[in-house]
Amino acid sequence: MPLVKNFPSKIFFFCSQPSPEGGETSIIPSHVIVEKMEEKVPEFVGKVSKLGVTFPAKLPKEDQPGDIISRSWKWLLNTDDQEEAERRALERFRISSTKFNQDGSMEYVFGPWxxxxxxxxxxxxxxxxxxxxxxTDDKQMHYRFGDGSAFPIEALDAYKQIVNDNNVDLKWQKGDILLVDNLCAQHARRPGKQPRVVLVSLCK
Structure with a gap:
């Protein structure tokens, strides 16, 4: 089953409070990244397509209030049972290894994807x-090829330049609504001053 089938297909954004400075949301069509990467670093594209990529992640036992990126493994996997959580993680997200820590947090390695x-x-x-x-030291580069070897910095530099050169920055105004096709576009947040409140809803 393609990886995209397991992820939210649409992302809704609602701007309740725009940042007084900065805080834009950057959007880039994902097919543009493929085309440009094949032009700049074709060997890397070929290798990562063949071997895939792995990267570690960690989820807390309980949700961290006010932090969308620190939702718990219970929320992500819709269970509070560790054995069931491990089964669902392996089944849904192509995780290659999992580990529960003494504090109840869950560590796992995604991929190879x-x-x-x-x-x-x-x-x-x-x-x-x-x-x-x-x-950056090779040991600090958590994203790796599926065989465990490190990514070349040149490829990461090319990716960064492509994204910076081809994205569109959306400057938020209060009341703005944005719908992003999560399977066809990437998005990121620019640094900005607080207060900034942009609500997000994920849809399958």
Whole structure:
């Protein structure tokens, strides 16, 4: 089953309070990333398509109030039973390993996944790559090829440049509503000053 089938297909945004400075939402069509990456780093695209990518993640035992990226594994997997959570994680998200810590948090390794999927006749770059600098040590690079080898910094630099050169920044105004096709576009938030309140709803 394609990876895209297990993820929300639509994301709704509602701007309740725009940032007084910055805080834009950047959007880029995912097929553009594939095309540009094949132009700039074709060897990397070929290798990552063949071997896939792995990366670690950690979820707390309980939700962290006010932090959307710190929802618990209970919320994500809709169970409070550790054995059932592990079964669902392995089944739904192609996780290669899981571990529960003494504090109740859950660690796991995603992948190997191919970051490129085909959706509605187009090849899309589905898994965003991290922003590393040339000073980053290989041991700190958590995203790796499926065989465990590190990503070349040149490929990450190319990805960063492509995203920066081809995205569109949406400057929020109070009351704005945005619908993003999560399977065909990537989005990110620009740094900004508080207060900023943009509500998000994920739809299958």
């Amino acid at each position: 191919s970051p490129i999927e085909e959706f509605e006749g187009r090849r899309v770059w589905f898994i965003p790559l991290p922003d590393y600098s040339k000073d």
